[in-house]
Structures are given as C-alpha cells and as structure tokens.
Amino acid sequence: xxxxxxxxxxxxxxxxxxxxxxxxxxxxxxxxxxxxxxxxxxxxxxxxxxxxxxxxxxxxxxxxxxxxxxxxxxxxxxxxxxxxxxxxxxxxxxxxxxxxxxxxxxxxxxxxxxxxxxxxxxxxxxxxxxxxxxxxxxxxxxxxxxxxxxxxxxxxxxxxxxxxxxxxxxxxxxxxxxxxxxxxxxxxxxxxxxxxxxxxxxxxxxxxxxxxxxxxxxxxxxxxxxxxxxxxxxxxxxxxxxxxxxxxxxxxx
Amino acid sequence: xxxxxxxxxxxxxxxxxxxxxxxxxxxxxxxxxxxxxxxxxxxxxxxxxxxxxxxxxxxxxxxxxxxxxxxxxxxxxxxxxxxxxxxxxxxxxxxxxxxxxxxxxxxxxxxxxxxxxxxxxxxxxxxxxxxxxxxxxxxxxxxxxxxxxxxxxxxxxxxxxxxxxxxxxxxxxxxxxxxxxxxxxxxxxxxxxxxxxxxxxxxxxxxxxxxxxxxxxxxxxxxxxxxxxxxxxxxxxxxxxxxxxxxxxxxxx
Numbered sequence: 001x002x003x004x005x006x007x008x009x010x011x012x013x014x015x016x017x018x019x020x021x022x023x024x025x026x027x028x029x030x031x032x033x034x035x036x037x038x039x040x041x042x043x044x045x046x047x048x049x050x051x052x053x054x055x056x057x058x059x060x061x062x063x064x065x066x067x068x069x070x071x072x073x074x075x076x077x078x079x080x081x082x083x084x085x086x087x088x089x090x091x092x093x094x095x096x097x098x099x100x101x102x103x104x105x106x107x108x109x110x111x112x113x114x115x116x117x118x119x120x121x122x123x124x125x126x127x128x129x130x131x132x133x134x135x136x137x138x139x140x141x142x143x144x145x146x147x148x149x150x151x152x153x154x155x156x157x158x159x160x161x162x163x164x165x166x167x168x169x170x171x172x173x174x175x176x177x178x179x180x181x182x183x184x185x186x187x188x189x190x191x192x193x194x195x196x197x198x199x200x201x202x203x204x205x206x207x208x209x210x211x212x213x214x215x216x217x218x219x220x221x222x223x224x225x226x227x228x229x230x231x232x233x234x235x236x237x238x239x240x241x242x243x244x245x246x247x248x249x250x251x252x253x
Numbered sequence: 254x255x256x257x258x259x260x261x262x263x264x265x266x267x268x269x270x271x272x273x274x275x276x277x278x279x280x281x282x283x284x285x286x287x288x289x290x291x292x293x294x295x296x297x298x299x300x301x302x303x304x305x306x307x308x309x310x311x312x313x314x315x316x317x318x319x320x321x322x323x324x325x326x327x328x329x330x331x332x333x334x335x336x337x338x339x340x341x342x343x344x345x346x347x348x349x350x351x352x353x354x355x356x357x358x359x360x361x362x363x364x365x366x367x368x369x370x371x372x373x374x375x376x377x378x379x380x381x382x383x384x385x386x387x388x389x390x391x392x393x394x395x396x397x398x399x400x401x402x403x404x405x406x407x408x409x410x411x412x413x414x415x416x417x418x419x420x421x422x423x424x425x426x427x428x429x430x431x432x433x434x435x436x437x438x439x440x441x442x443x444x445x446x447x448x449x450x451x452x453x454x455x456x457x458x459x460x461x462x463x464x465x466x467x468x469x470x471x472x473x474x475x476x477x478x479x480x481x482x483x484x485x486x487x488x489x490x491x492x493x494x495x496x497x498x499x500x501x502x503x504x505x506x
Contacts, residue, residue: 123443166430168466169495207431246421
C-alpha cells in the first residue's frame with residue numbers, strides 16, 4: 001500500500017483523489033486545501049485539512065494547485081525526507097530551492113469537476129531527481145492508468161503547449177462554431193457528428209493526411225466567400241490565419 | 254424503390270455511393286465521372302459512365318463534384334423534368350439558370366476514401382424549389398441517415414463556415430500539436446486521449462462551459478512562457494490570436 005496526500009482542491013486534485021480512492025493499492029491519507037468548502041464529497045471529512053504545517057507523513061505528496069501558488073505551498077510543506085511531486089505542465093522539476101525529494105506527476109488530460117472520466121486512459125508524465133523516487137511515482141501511476149511516460153521538464157513544457165493547441169484552442173473553435181450556429185438559428189447539435197468524426201479520424205490517420213476543406217484544396221473562391229460571410233472581425237482574423245497556416249503546412253511537406 | 258444517379262468520384266461521391274448501395278429502398282442506377290479510374294470498386298463497372306450527355310432517366314441526380322465545376326456539370330445534364338441536387342456546402346440552390354428541378358443534398362461530415370464511416374449518423378441538409386421535390390429528397394435521406402434537416406441556402410453557407418472552424422481548423426491544430434511533439438521527440442499518441450476527451454466533453458457540456466487552460470484562467474505567466482517557448486512565428490501568431498479570442502469570448506458573456 002502506498003500512502004498519498006493531495007494538496008489542492010481544483011479539477012485535477014478532485015479527479016486524482018477519486019482515482020486514488022478507487023485504486024486498491026493506494027491509500028489517500030489526507031487532502032489539504034485552503035477552503036474546506038471545496039472538498040469533494042467522496043473523501044471522508046476526517047481526511048480533509050486546511051493546516052499545511054501539520055500534515056501526516058506519507059510516501060508521496062501530490063501538489064495539484066495552480067502554478068502561481070506551487071512555490072508558496074512548497075515553502076510550507078517541504079521537508080528533506082518528503083517526496084513531493086507537483087502536477088503542473090509548465091513548472092520545472094526544480095521549481096523550488098527548498099530541501100525535499102523533488103518529483104513531477106503531470107496528468108495530460110482536460111478535467112472538469114462535473115464530467116466523469118475514464119482515468120485508466122489518462123497519460124501520466126513522470127519526472128524525479130533520483131531513480132528510486134521515480135520508481136515510487138511510477139508505482140503510484142501504474143495503479144491509476146495504463147499510460148505512464150518518463151518525460152523531462154523541457155518535453156513536458158512542449159507537451160503543455162501542444163495540449164493548449166489540441167485541447168484549449170480546439171474547444172474555442174467549437175465555441176466559435178456554436179456562435180455561428182446561434183446567429184443563424186441552427187441547433188449546434190447538427191455539428192456534433194462532424195466534431196466527433198474529426199477527432200476519431202486521427203486515431204487511424206495522421207492529422208496531415210486527415211486534412212480536408214477549402215484551404216487544403218486551395219479553393220480560393222470558397223475561402224473568399226467565407227471571409228466575406230463572417231461579420232465578426234475576430235472570426236475573420238482566425239479564418240485568415242488558420243487558412244494561410246494550412247496552405248503553408250502543405251508547402252512544407 | 255427510388256432510382257438515383259451520382260455525378261462525381263470524390264470523397265463525398267464515394268461514401269454516398271456506398272451508403273446508397275447498402276440502402277434497401279434505394280437503387281444506384283449510374284455513377285458518372287470524368288475519369289473511370291476513380292470509380293469505386295464496390296460499384297458494378299456496367300454502371301460507371303463518362304458520358305454525361307447520355308444518362309439514363311432516374312428519380313434523383315446527385316451532383317457531388319467540387320464547387321468550381323458544378324455549373325459546368327449542370328450545363329451538360331440539366332433537363333426540365335430532372336430533379337438534380339448538388340451536395341455543396343457553399344453553392345446556392347439556384348446556382349444555375351438552366352431549366353431543371355433544383356435541389357440541395359448536403360452531407361455535413363468530413364469524408365476520406367480510406368476511412369469507413371457510420372453513415373446513419375451523418376446529418377443531411379436538404380433544400381428544394383418545391384415541396385414535392387423536397388419530399389422526394391427527404392425520402393432518399395431518411396433511407397441513409399437518422400439525421401435529416403431542412404436548411405436554407407443562407408443557413409447552409411453559415412453551417413459550412415462553422416464546419417471549417419470545428420473540423421478543418423481543429424484538424425490543423427492537431428497537426429500543429431503533432432509538429433510540436435515531433436520537434437521534442439515525443440510520440441504524438443500521448444496527446445490522443447486528450448483530443449478524444451476534448452471532443453467527447455462537448456456532447457454533454459457547451460463549449461463555453463468546457464473551456465479550460467491558461468487563457469481561460471487569465472494565467473498571464475503561463476501564456477507568456479508558452480509564447481516564448483514557441484520558435485515558429487506562425488505558431489506564435491496562432492497562439493496569441495486564439496488566446497486573445499478566448500479572453501474576449503469570456504468578456505462577452
């Protein structure tokens with residue numbers, strides 16, 4: 001049994017806590033957070049604490065808080081014997097000069113509290129200062145998912161940027177699609193099979209091979225019609241930039 | 254039994270022909286194309302023709318060719334008694350001044366020849382000059398899919414633009430993610446669960462509610478780190494524009 005304490009109460013902390021509670025060989029000992037009202041209801045109240053200075057000793061501390069407060073949290077909980085891994089995509093392994101056993105436990109997924117997720121498919125990217133600590137983090141990870149990777153801080157930063165492109169920006173394009181539908185009295189649901197198929201396609205085909213549409217066909221007439229059609233300047237700019245980017249991507253190949 | 258002839262041999266023509274061949278109440282009589290080498294192997298060779306001027310009479314002609322040649326095709330096949338529907342997202346119902354019964358049969362999906370698709374989920378958007386012809390196109394459509402919509406030319410144009418955002422542009426962001434992975438010696442597969450979850454999420458949550466990431470959190474430190482990290486000017490521009498667009502979208506709500 002590996003004993004674990006989670007610091008944080010956001011989306012990542014919430015899903016991580018649930019997955020750990022469901023893993024037979026992992027024991028969630030405590031969950032520490034600033035505001036007790038954010039505690040998930042599936043964790044026993046006796047395990048919730050707001051006192052960061054008096055945490056029980058466990059095998060692994062997982063710090064799932066926003067990037068701007070990681071260092072502050074580490075200042076409060078760092079102790080030489082403790083293995084403390086943060087879950088940030090951008091922060092370095094050596095984010096703090098405090099003395100503790102340093103690790104990273106990065107979940108490459110988008111989490112919302114109300115949306116259930118199959119945690120077994122979530123890629124977990126690990127890093128640690130020494131091999132023994134890496135092995136311990138790996139033991140935790142394989143109890144949670146089928147998908148565990150050794151990823152350096154530099155690689156993790158690049159993955160985080162890539163994730164912004166394929167998740168956050170993609171979702172924003174869905175939002176733009178929804179706006180266009182609403183403005184034209186069309187139910188956004190009509191676009192959902194297309195959205196699903198676009199995502200499903202790249203399971204078996206590279207994105208470059210899967211590319212379709214007017215930019216890919218260099219269909220200037222349709223492209224100009226679309227730009228004229230759009231009345232929102234921001235949408236026009238996005239349309240022009242991504243169209244040009246598709247055309248340039250083709251040229252590079 | 255409704256008799257149908259398809260004009261064209263591209264991705265849409267290919268998938269449409271397959272779906273019609275599999276539909277018990279629809280009869281694919283002919284498939285006309287410029288180059289016989291593009292004929293799909295599941296259609297009997299005797300049904301393939303390159304002679305547009307001598308087509309058999311059928312209930313419905315479906316013109317699935319690229320936008321720039323629709324008018325040319327109509328010039329060759331238009332006859333007053335024929336119902337001819339094109340499958341274009343952008344072209345008007347009245348694209349041609351030729352005398353024929355005009356219709357639109359627009360499939361709102363992304364098709365690649367080598368990728369199988371569950372045609373029953375493909376939304377089909379219909380339009381016709383008169384009610385009787387609309388009903389006939391509707392009969393064809395309900396034999397192919399569960400999802401049939403009456404959509405005006407203006408609405409269809411807006412749908413096509415929206416489809417470019419949620420499909421073509423989204424796929425291009427996947428391609429950018431792949432480029433970033435390759436540059437950092439990371440297997441693109443690691444991003445695939447995130448891509449799938451991002452698409453799955455909006456089945457149950459609106460894109461606006463599903464938005465996560467540094468732009469949504471107004472996390473300026475991470476945003477600036479990401480912009481610095483990107484060496485490609487084009488990727489930098491996309492990052493800046495979409496980040497600003499997410500922030501502005503939030504302000505509008």
